Amino acid sequence: MLVAIARRLLSTLITLFGVAVVIFVILRLLPGNAITASLGVSAGLLSHAQITQLDHFYGIGESPVSQFTSWLGATLTGNLGVSLSSQKPVAGMIAQALPVTLELGIMALAIGVLLGVFFGVAGALRPGHIGDLAGQALALVGLAVPSFVLGTALVTFMSSTFHYFPSSESYAGLFANTWLNLQQIFFPACVLGVGIAAAIMRTTRAAVLEINTQNFVRTARGKGVSERAVVWRHLLLNALVPIVTMSGIQLGYLLGGTVIIEEIFVLPGLGRMLVTAINNRDFPVVQSVTMLFAAGFVVINMLTDVFSAVIDPRSKDR
Amino acid sequence: MSSGSPVLSIGALEVGVRRRRGSQAIVRGVSLSVAAGEKVGIVGESGSGKSLTMLAVLGLLPPGLDILAGRVEFAGEDLTKAAPVRLRQIRGAGVAMVYQDPMRSLNPLLRVGYQIVEALRAHGYDARDARRRTTEVLGMVGLADVERVSGSFPHELSGGMLQRAMIAMALAASPKLLIADEPTTALDVTIQQQILELVASLQAQTGMAVVWVSHDLGVVAQLVDRVAVMYAGRIVELATTRRIFQRPSHPYTAALLGSLPRPGTQHRGTLQQIGGRPPDPASAEQGCPFRPRCKYATERCAAEPVLSVRGAEQQAACWLEPGSWST
Ligand SMILES: Nc1ncnc2c1ncn2[C@@H]1O[C@H](COP(=O)(O)OP(=O)(O)OP(=O)(O)O)[C@@H](O)[C@H]1O
Ligand code: SF4
Ligand SMILES: [Mg+2]
Numbered sequence: 218m219l220v221a222i223a224r225r226l227l228s229t230l231i232t233l234f235g236v237a238v239v240i241f242v243i244l245r246l247l248p249g250n251a252i253t254a255s256l257g258v259s260a261g262l263l264s265h266a267q268i269t270q271l272d273h274f275y276g277i278g279e280s281p282v283s284q285f286t287s288w289l290g291a292t293l294t295g296n297l298g299v300s301l302s303s304q305k306p307v308a309g310m311i312a313q314a315l316p317v318t319l320e321l322g323i324m325a326l327a328i329g330v331l332l333g334v335f336f337g338v339a340g341a342l343r344p345g346h347i348g349d350l351a352g353q354a355l356a357l358v359g360l361a362v363p364s365f366v367l368g369t370a371l372v373t374f375m376s377s378t379f380h381y382f383p384s385s386e387s388y389a390g391l392f393a394n395t396w397l398n399l400q401q402i403f404f405p406a407c408v409l410g411v412g413i414a415a416a417i418m419r420t421t422r423a424a425v426l427e428i429n430t431q432n433f434v435r436t437a438r439g440k441g442v443s444e445r446a447v448v449w450r451h452l453l454l455n456a457l458v459p460i461v462t463m464s465g466i467q468l469g470y471l472l473g474g475t476v477i478i479e480e481i482f483v484l485p486g487l488g489r490m491l492v493t494a495i496n497n498r499d500f501p502v503v504q505s506v507t508m509l510f511a512a513g514f515v516v517i518n519m520l521t522d523v524f525s526a527v528i529d530p531r532s533k534d535r
Numbered sequence: 536m537s538s539g540s541p542v543l544s545i546g547a548l549e550v551g552v553r554r555r556r557g558s559q560a561i562v563r564g565v566s567l568s569v570a571a572g573e574k575v576g577i578v579g580e581s582g583s584g585k586s587l588t589m590l591a592v593l594g595l596l597p598p599g600l601d602i603l604a605g606r607v608e609f610a611g612e613d614l615t616k617a618a619p620v621r622l623r624q625i626r627g628a629g630v631a632m633v634y635q636d637p638m639r640s641l642n643p644l645l646r647v648g649y650q651i652v653e654a655l656r657a658h659g660y661d662a663r664d665a666r667r668r669t670t671e672v673l674g675m676v677g678l679a680d681v682e683r684v685s686g687s688f689p690h691e692l693s694g695g696m697l698q699r700a701m702i703a704m705a706l707a708a709s710p711k712l713l714i715a716d717e718p719t720t721a722l723d724v725t726i727q728q729q730i731l732e733l734v735a736s737l738q739a740q741t742g743m744a745v746v747w748v749s750h751d752l753g754v755v756a757q758l759v760d761r762v763a764v765m766y767a768g769r770i771v772e773l774a775t776t777r778r779i780f781q782r783p784s785h786p787y788t789a790a791l792l793g794s795l796p797r798p799g800t801q802h803r804g805t806l807q808q809i810g811g812r813p814p815d816p817a818s819a820e821q822g823c824p825f826r827p828r829c830k831y832a833t834e835r836c837a838a839e840p841v842l843s844v845r846g847a848e849q850q851a852a853c854w855l856e857p858g859s860w861s862t
Binding site for chain 2: 429433454528531
């Protein structure tokens, strides 16, 4: 199994490298460059000498390969560059925004997994009953309604009914003002969590339905084990691999989801930082945040695979 | 023949698909009782309803199938009316079951020993006693390396070892009745014989009653006192093992006997020698279900015969007069 994990690790690294190349190339293909981005229209007023000087400063004239390697090298050593618009180090900006996004993501995932697993199991144990049909209908809605619609609707509702405006108070840190912070994070987490719950509910329901027909579950019931133990030790334990895999996939989507939700709920997380940076052509920030999202996605994927291998004893022999 | 009060008494049991209008029965009016310590065989072709009958006893029918009518009494208590909690107490401790496919009958993610401990914990054993009893029963079923088996995951053991472990699990809470549903069909022939002998010796040691389900009359005959022959969801003949072999009273039983392997030959005859195919027990055909394949069929057989007495220890469901035909 260690060999399998090592192999998985290697393929993860290769994927990450590929992601770095893609991000680098896409950003070079966008019109404009670091000079026009930082100076805007006034870049047209620069003299030839000034342009050459700035080209040299930003490394624009160099070959793409050496630009890439120097960027990658700097990134790996933790030097993410300086934001073109705010002139602050990108690493510091990320350090500030990351906890917000992490908290939002973890809370959304927790809400999604709890609701999804609960309704999935409940539905699978009584398929076709009213509760199951209602759960499935809700899941369909949850999957069909995009989170920006749900988020906007929720903000509109909250502001018109409770006169609560997400933007009225500035963001409170988790440890600075825990109660206010949880209030600020809870609603956007719910919006994101609904979509996750829908996907996890369907996965759980299908898995439990299938496992429930397997002989070993009949054996467990046949030896007099309580129904609760049958659900936990036999149905859910065996459904864990598909549930965790689906959670990993949802966590990946979540990274994208936070971009929109943070914008709607005015949370100073990575997603909002990315949107602002793209609008400002702030390449160093865009590069670093995109890279971080991609790395997060790939690492989550790897972790779910490793987890599946660890809980299934049959995988040790493969 | 049975003596003493029955541990298991099945009466007019109907199992099938429940529909709002006209339910579809698969097991049709099966009645059978098993006395304490008695060994009974249930024999029939694949699809004749043997498993459904046995699963109905413990309320373990697959989703979509229900007991439509009849009763299942364990030591005088009707299990079809028992509360779920009561049914759980009887499962494993009153009636235990060993299944057809040992490879799929254990949870693949839990160690074998733990799964036996789990069975014991469900019946009031504390953790220490459960572990001690697990070691004991694994030893009883003739597993050499108890520690290793106990710590293994199911996929790490052979089919024969797993079936022994399954039998150990069934024995663990000292049931009064062991139902063995074709426990050897997934195993190779030498292991089949070992498992059969194992159950025979465990039965002798513990005095529990055994119901052994098989499609092979030759196999059950080695073990059981009485045989119930099932066809298309019904019991068509019920007699002592001796009577079944000496004087079968149903043409289907006779055909089964005709397809037993002859001593000294390796060839194992199959029921295909009867000709025709076994019927779908759910089919709505009227009359004797065996009629399409029966060489003695007459017009009378357009009505379905009921199980009737053919002698002291024998019942059969056939219109033929006893002794009016020979095998
Ligand atoms: N879940 C189910 N839903 C509907 N019909 C079923 C179901 N399970 C079994 N049956 C039908 O019930 C009939 C009897 O099945 P059963 O499993 O009791 O046969 P069996 O005598 O045990 O056969 P085998 O020797 O193959 O185990 C079969 O014809 C089968 O098609
Ligand atoms: S009742 Fe008729 S068809 Fe049925 S087994 Fe007897 S003789 Fe054959
Ligand atoms: Mg069967």
